[in-house]
Amino acid sequence: MYKKINKEEIVKKLDGKSSISKWYDWKWQLKHSIKDIETLESVFDVELDAKDKKSMQKTIEQFPFAATPYYLSLIDIGDYKNDPVYKQAVPDIEELNLTNCDMSDPLHEDHDSPVPGITHRYPDRVLLLVSNVCSMYCRHCTRKRKVGDMDNIPDKETIMNGIEYIKSHTEIRDVLLSGGDPFLLSDDYLDWILSEVKKIPHVEVIRIGTRTPVVLPQRITDNLINVLKKHHPIWINTHFNHPKEFTEESKKSISRLADAGIPLGNQSVLLSRVNDCPKIMKKLVHNLVANRIRPYYLYQCDLSEGLSHFRTPVGKGIEIIESLIGHTSGFAIPRYVIDAPGGGGKIPVMPSYLISWSQNKVILRNYEGVITTYREPDNYKTQLCDDDCDNCNLHLNLDGVVDYNSVGITKLLSDTNDDISLTPDNNQRIERREGEETENEDKIEKISNSIVHHGKNNNRVYLMKLDHTDVPHIFTSLYDLAYKNRYGKIIAKVPTTSYGYFLENDYIREAHVPGFFKNGENLYFMSKYLNENRKNEPYEEIIESVLYNSKNVDTYNLRKLADQFKIRVCGESDIEEMASLYEKVFETYPFPIHDENYILETMRENVIYFGVWHDDQLVALSSSETDRENMTSEMTDFATDSEYRKTGLASLLLKAMEVELKKRNFRILYTIARARSQGMNKAFARNKYEYTGTLTNNTNIFGNVESMNVWYKNIL
Numbered sequence: 001m002y003k004k005i006n007k008e009e010i011v012k013k014l015d016g017k018s019s020i021s022k023w024y025d026w027k028w029q030l031k032h033s034i035k036d037i038e039t040l041e042s043v044f045d046v047e048l049d050a051k052d053k054k055s056m057q058k059t060i061e062q063f064p065f066a067a068t069p070y071y072l073s074l075i076d077i078g079d080y081k082n083d084p085v086y087k088q089a090v091p092d093i094e095e096l097n098l099t100n101c102d103m104s105d106p107l108h109e110d111h112d113s114p115v116p117g118i119t120h121r122y123p124d125r126v127l128l129l130v131s132n133v134c135s136m137y138c139r140h141c142t143r144k145r146k147v148g149d150m151d152n153i154p155d156k157e158t159i160m161n162g163i164e165y166i167k168s169h170t171e172i173r174d175v176l177l178s179g180g181d182p183f184l185l186s187d188d189y190l191d192w193i194l195s196e197v198k199k200i201p202h203v204e205v206i207r208i209g210t211r212t213p214v215v216l217p218q219r220i221t222d223n224l225i226n227v228l229k230k231h232h233p234i235w236i237n238t239h240f241n242h243p244k245e246f247t248e249e250s251k252k253s254i255s256r257l258a259d260a261g262i263p264l265g266n267q268s269v270l271l272s273r274v275n276d277c278p279k280i281m282k283k284l285v286h287n288l289v290a291n292r293i294r295p296y297y298l299y300q301c302d303l304s305e306g307l308s309h310f311r312t313p314v315g316k317g318i319e320i321i322e323s324l325i326g327h328t329s330g331f332a333i334p335r336y337v338i339d340a341p342g343g344g345g346k347i348p349v350m351p352s353y354l355i356s357w358s359q360n361k362v363i364l365r366n367y368e369g370v371i372t373t374y375r376e377p378d379n380y381k382t383q384l385c386d387d388d389c390d391n392c393n394l395h396l397n398l399d400g401v402v403d404y405n406s407v408g409i410t411k412l413l414s415d416t417n418d419d420i421s422l423t424p425d426n427n428q429r430i431e432r433r434e435g436e437e438t439e440n441e442d443k444i445e446k447i448s449n450s451i452v453h454h455g456k457n458n459n460r461v462y463l464m465k466l467d468h469t470d471v472p473h474i475f476t477s478l479y480d481l482a483y484k485n486r487y488g489k490i491i492a493k494v495p496t497t498s499y500g501y502f503l504e505n506d507y508i509r510e511a512h513v514p515g516f517f518k519n520g521e522n523l524y525f526m527s528k529y530l531n532e533n534r535k536n537e538p539y540e541e542i543i544e545s546v547l548y549n550s551k552n553v554d555t556y557n558l559r560k561l562a563d564q565f566k567i568r569v570c571g572e573s574d575i576e577e578m579a580s581l582y583e584k585v586f587e588t589y590p591f592p593i594h595d596e597n598y599i600l601e602t603m604r605e606n607v608i609y610f611g612v613w614h615d616d617q618l619v620a621l622s623s624s625e626t627d628r629e630n631m632t633s634e635m636t637d638f639a640t641d642s643e644y645r646k647t648g649l650a651s652l653l654l655k656a657m658e659v660e661l662k663k664r665n666f667r668i669l670y671t672i673a674r675a676r677s678q679g680m681n682k683a684f685a686r687n688k689y690e691y692t693g694t695l696t697n698n699t700n701i702f703g704n705v706e707s708m709n710v711w712y713k714n715i716l
């Protein structure tokens with residue numbers, strides 16, 4: 001039998017003189033919050049077991065107790081121990097059970113806090129803590145460690161510092177006011193905070209997280225609504241956990257907010273014995289949407305201290321989501337998330353609907369268990385995105401789009417980013433492999449008077465310098481060397497006079513550089529494959545598309561870029577900074593380019609390094625490997641700090657390199673660029689280099705043998 005406590009009786013008990021009208025005054029509710037066991041007993045009109053009382057008291061000493069008379073009035077006195085409101089509001093001895101996975105700050109909110117009161121975890125939005133008090137201390141609060149911590153009440157100065165932080169970070173477009181409960185601040189104070197945040201030009205939306213509609217609906221007054229309306233666009237997320245929390249009063253407060261044009265969302269926490277039931281959840285989300293609140297998140301209970309008795313297995317959440325998707329309105333389904341311990345942010349989890357996948361078919365299952373096939377298109381035209389929005393043929397009006405840098409899987413999916421894997425720091429496997437690689441490093445050797453480079457790393461023989469006296473006997477030597485070591489490819493750089501011999505010996509021409517040698521002869525890249533696999537290009541379509549896009553690009557207005565950056569030839573005093581940028585950009589590289597000694601040696605020998613600085617910080621590098629005999633130079637080792645990665649800087653570097661090399665009387669510039677790198681190929685095309693061919697499966701970069709494009713430019 002549902003037994004309710006009568007409002008009038010509560011008012012009388014708590015505040016003898018007052019009439020029931022006081023009930024509707026939020027300040028009265030706050031002032032008469034129940035904070036001790038005796039008052040609780042009196043309000044409930046029950047006598048708690050002495051043992052229960054003692055343990056409750058012990059809990060309160062660790063985690064304070066407070067609940068509004070309104071919220072407690074929802075409890076069914078007849079069965080209070082099983083009541084979901086009681087469980088959320090009243091201390092339980094189980095809170096003192098610490099398990100070994102409990103943490104005081106599982107979400108690392110304090111670690112991700114650049115200034116007090118700010119948690120900056122995601123690229124474009126921050127949490128601003130504006131209050132640390134609540135009208136009710138939820139027993140399942142993730143910030144239990146902060147509850148009632150009087151030393152941590154953010155004052156005006158702290159909040160202002162947070163606002164200054166937001167001002168100086170133009171990437172922040174969404175500010176979440178949180179706490180504590182921001183609605184426990186006075187209207188005027190809230191008005192001040194909202195005005196200050198609103199003044200920041202790059203802030204597009206303000207969000208407020210509040211549980212007052214659930215635990216103190218009286219707070220949503222006309223005056224508060226008027227304050228909020230001044231600062232649109234304002235979004236509000238509230239926190240209903242159980243259908244029972246919908247009352248006439250909470251519904252009225254919600255409808256005032258909705259009528260003020262505020263989009264409303266709800267963040268529930270999955271709690272054992274409170275709402276860990278598909279039927280309760282379905283009723284809850286139906287109540288939410290019927291009251292114009294969109295279910296936003298369903299949280300897996302965090303690993304904060306004192307919450308172990310509330311936690312459910314993740315499977316319970318997935319089961320709940322399974323019972324919702326397809327079975328009810330799409331907009332009634334929250335996203336079930338686990339807030340990653342250690343500060344990784346919210347990670348969505350859900351049942352799997354993708355059952356299998358082949359080259360052109362996807363097998364899916366629906367909510368009823370029907371298994372279905374989706375046939376993928378055969379004629380989809382690969383569209384590579386090179387992040388060059390100015391020249392995009394989709395004709396989007398992208399004015400003012402921030403050039404953002406992708407991270408995570410998005411980065412791996414990107415067509416312009418060269419990274420092929422994400423590897424955690426201190427990965428033992430990679431460390432082991434690096435040890436091996438030095439042993440396996442390709443060797444430079446002499447065959448008669450010619451120089452070859454060969455080894456397992458690139459799995460090929462590379463004839464770097466052919467001496468004409470070695471033709472034709474060198475063909476047998478090259479082949480034997482490759483055959484014996486089971487290399488897949490021989491590649492030779494040869495001048496015009498030897499070109500015919502290589503053709504006769506079944507070498508194919510892959511690329512060339514006209515007029516490369518000082519006597520005017522051309523340089524040819526001649527290849528022979530020892531197996532079909534090595535000859536096969538797996539990325540043919542992509543490589544074609546990269547070239548197509550490169551050749552059809554407008555010339556670039558570099559002047560705008562040049563104004564923002566400083567470019568110059570690097571000197572020996574720059575080496576430390578250079579090594580650390582190379583180290584940061586290239587996890588692995590064919591040469592020890594992040595080694596300061598290596599840079600110094602090459603700098604003293606034949607390599608000219610170029611750097612781009614932004615605000616005194618080195619952000620991009622490249623090098624010119626010169627051949628003074630022929631007065632040619634290979635343009636190579638391009639590296640851009642990931643925060644500055646866009647095609648512009650490579651183009652800018654190339655331009656500056658050309659100017660410098662021309663001054664030093666070099667004649668021919670060329671490059672061997674990764675064939676799949678849209679950014680690099682475009683940069684050479686923009687600087688009017690000419691493409692002469694692709695060296696198939698030629699060079700090991702980042703652990704894989706890749707095809708390379710040859711581009712050259714005569715600057716005489």
Ligand SMILES: *Cc1c(COP(=O)(O)O)cnc(C)c1O
Nearest residue numbers: 119120121122125126127176346
């Ligand atoms: C949840 C959260 C946000 C907001 O995330 P959304 O997915 O945009 O709702 C921002 N910052 C922190 C620290 C958060 O925990």
